[in-house]
Amino acid sequence: xxxxxxxxxxxxxxxxxxxxxxxxxxxxxxxxxxxxxxxxxxxxxxxxxxxxxxxxxxxxxxxxxxxxxxxxxxxxxxxxxxxxxxxxxxxxxxxxxxxxxxxxxxxxxxxxxxxxxxxxxxxxxxxxxxxxxxxxxxxxxxxxxxxxxxxxxxxxxxxxxxxxxxxxxxxxxxxxxxxxxxxxxxxxxxxxxxxxxxxxxxxxxxxxxxxxxxxxxxxxxxxxxxxxxxxxxxxxxxxxxxxxxxxxxxxxxxxxxxxxxxxxxxxxxxxxxxxxxxxxxxxxxxxxxxxxxxxxxxxxxxxxxxxxxxxxxxxxxxxxxxxxxxxxxxxxxxxxxxxxxxxxxxxxxxxxxxxxxxxxxxxxxxxxxx
Numbered sequence: 423x424x425x426x427x428x429x430x431x432x433x434x435x436x437x438x439x440x441x442x443x444x445x446x447x448x449x450x451x452x453x454x455x456x457x458x459x460x461x462x463x464x465x466x467x468x469x470x471x472x473x474x475x476x477x478x479x480x481x482x483x484x485x486x487x488x489x490x491x492x493x494x495x496x497x498x499x500x501x502x503x504x505x506x507x508x509x510x511x512x513x514x515x516x517x518x519x520x521x522x523x524x525x526x527x528x529x530x531x532x533x534x535x536x537x538x539x540x541x542x543x544x545x546x547x548x549x550x551x552x553x554x555x556x557x558x559x560x561x562x563x564x565x566x567x568x569x570x571x572x573x574x575x576x577x578x579x580x581x582x583x584x585x586x587x588x589x590x591x592x593x594x595x596x597x598x599x600x601x602x603x604x605x606x607x608x609x610x611x612x613x614x615x616x617x618x619x620x621x622x623x624x625x626x627x628x629x630x631x632x633x634x635x636x637x638x639x640x641x642x643x644x645x646x647x648x649x650x651x652x653x654x655x656x657x658x659x660x661x662x663x664x665x666x667x668x669x670x671x672x673x674x675x676x677x678x679x680x681x682x683x684x685x686x687x688x689x690x691x692x693x694x695x696x697x698x699x700x701x702x703x704x705x706x707x708x709x710x711x712x713x714x715x716x717x718x719x720x721x722x723x724x725x726x727x728x729x730x731x732x733x734x735x736x737x738x739x740x741x742x743x744x745x746x747x748x749x750x751x752x753x754x755x756x757x758x759x760x761x762x763x764x765x766x767x768x769x770x771x772x773x774x775x776x777x778x779x780x781x782x783x784x785x786x787x788x789x790x791x792x
Contacts, residue, residue: 426499426501426504428489429459430458430459431489431492431499432482432485432486432489433457433458433459433461433462434458434499434501434519434520435485435486435488435489435492435499435622436458436462436480436481436482436485437458437461437462437477437480437519437520438485438488438519438520438622439480439481439482439484439485439488439622440476440477440479440480440481441476441479441480441481442472442476443473443476443477444516444519445502445516445517445518445519446515446516447472447473447476448461448473448519449502449516449517449519451465451466451469451473452502452503452519454466454468456503458501461477462477462480465477484622487623488622488623491597491623496524496525496612497522497523497524497596498522498523498524498527499520499521499522499523500520500521500523500527500530501519501520502517502518502519502520506527506530506531507521508530508531508641508642510641510642510643510644511638511641511642513641513667514637514638514641514667516637517641518620518638519620520620521618521619521620522595522596522618522619522620522621522622522623523596523616523617523618524596524612524616524617525611525612525613525614525615525616525617526587526614526615526616527616529564529587529589529615529616530589530616530618530642532562532563532564532587533562533563533564533644533707533710533711534563534564534565534566534589534642534643534644535558535563535564535565535566535643535644535645535646535647535703535707536566536567536639536640536642536643536645536646536647536660536664537551537554537555537558537565537566537567537573537574537577537646537647537649538567538568538573538574538577538636538639538646538647538648538649538651538656538657538660538661539551539572539573539574539577539648539649539650539651539655539657540572540573540650540651540652540655540657540682540685541570541571541572541573541574542571542572542682543572543573543576543649543650543682544650544680544682544777544779544785545777545778545779545785545787546676546777546785546787547572547573547576547649547650547676547682548572548573548576549576549777549787550649550650550674551573551576551577551580551649551650552576552577552579552580552583553580553700554577554580554647554649554674554700554703555576555577555578555579555580555581555584555586555588556580556581556583556584556586557584557700557701558581558586558700558703558704559580559581559582559584559585559586559587559588560584560585560586561700561704562711563586563704563707563711564581564586564587564588564589564615565577565578565580565581565586565587565588565589566588566589566590566591566639566642566643567588567589567590567591567639568590568591568592568593568632568635568636568639569590569591569592569604569607569608569611570601571601571603571604573649573650573657574590575604575607577649578590578607578610578611578615579607581615582610582611582614582615587614587615587616588611588614588615588616589611589615589616589617589618589642590608590611590615590616590617590618591618591619591635591638591639591642592617592618592619592621592635593619593621593627593628593631593632593634593635594619594621594625594626594627594631595619595621595622595623595624595625596617596618596619596623597623597624598624598625598626598627600627618638619635620634620635620638632656633656633659636656636659636660636663637660637663639660640660640661640663640664640667640669641663641667643664643669644669644670644707644710644711645664645669645670645671645672645703645706645707646660646661646664646669646670646671646672647672647673647674647697647703648660648661648671648672648673648674648685648686648689648694649674649686650674650676650682650683650685650686651682651684651685651686652681652682652684652685653681653684653685653688654685655685657685658685658688658689661673661689661694665692665693665694670695670706670707671689671693671694671695672694672695672696672697672702672703672706673686673687673689673690673694673695673696673697674686674696674697674698675687675690675696675698677744677745677746678745679745679746680745680746731769731770731773731775734758734766735766735769735770735775737756738752738756738758738763738766738767738770739770739775739776739786741755741756742776742784742785742786743786744785744786745785746779746781746783746784746785747783747784747785748782748783748784749763749764749767749782749784752767752784767784771784774787775787
């Protein structure tokens with residue numbers, strides 16, 4: 423990418439600042455005229471008038487500011503016509519005209535798995551995302567996600583905590599962090615992974631940016647794992663885009679009473695592969711990973727509770743099952759008093775066996791004593 427001089431970079435940046443013109447309008451022209459400088463000077467004869475007008479009105483002054491941003495440490499631009507542009511991403515019907523990058527660009531050429539899910543995830547969903555990502559990253563997969571709250575953030579953190587690599591695809595310019603509370607996470611990813619966006623610097627978090635961001639997440643990866651998602655979740659869009667591209671789609675099942683599991687269950691009914699361990703994902707992708715074998719033992723992806731419960735606490739866990747349950751239900755099932763149940767739940771939560779959810783409900787975690 424260092425072979426791009428300032429004049430060529432400025433031409434690409436100017437194309438990106440052409441009003442109302444995106445990949446579907448400009449990619450066919452670039453196929454005929456790969457030189458962006460030539461395209462701006464003299465578009466091919468078959469160029470529609472609307473596109474010609476957009477090229478004439480491209481904001482060169484803003485593009486020059488973008489160029490100054492690119493001169494900042496670690497910032498790069500990877501155009502669609504560059505040989506380093508990811509081959510899998512080219513398979514999109516509308517691949518980004520260019521990618522803004524900050525961090526380790528070589529990760530784009532390693533095998534990736536997209537991990538997505540609910541922003542308002544349950545404690546169990548967050549734990550699953552972190553543990554799966556840690557295991558998958560330790561087994562050589564780059565974990566790719568969108569740096570949203572909930573499942574996305576947990577996936578990035580799990581990959582980094584396990585000493586692996588992660589890519590965050592943003593719906594804003596790389597000079598902005600959204601959501602703001604992920605600022606520290608963004609810095610970690612820039613230092614030890616890769617931040618990526620098709621949007622130029624200064625682009626705010628507009629609602630329409632995020633569905634388009636999802637196509638890049640799906641397009642970069644060999645497959646997409648949905649950890650936890652409601653029926654109308656944007657994560658299902660990512661999964662269906664992956665399916666349309668012929669990529670693998672995986673989903674983690676959950677309780678039939680958990681609304682955040684219904685999206686995963688819908689995907690499984692539509693043909694997504696049900697996975698219960700991170701090893702299942704590596705095994706399914708084995709042929710595409712060059713015969714990579716998962717590390718033995720799910721311990722690499724499972725966090726043990728702090729300590730084992732005593733007999734009464736085990737009885738309470740058995741009464742909970744694996745569906746969200748209220749204190750009143752546990753009183754009825756066990757015969758313990760409300761005060762005893764509340765006290766035991768607090769201890770079990772501190773020990774990592776139980777998580778408290780919204781609405782006063784409690785959920786037994788997957789790593790709880792059997």
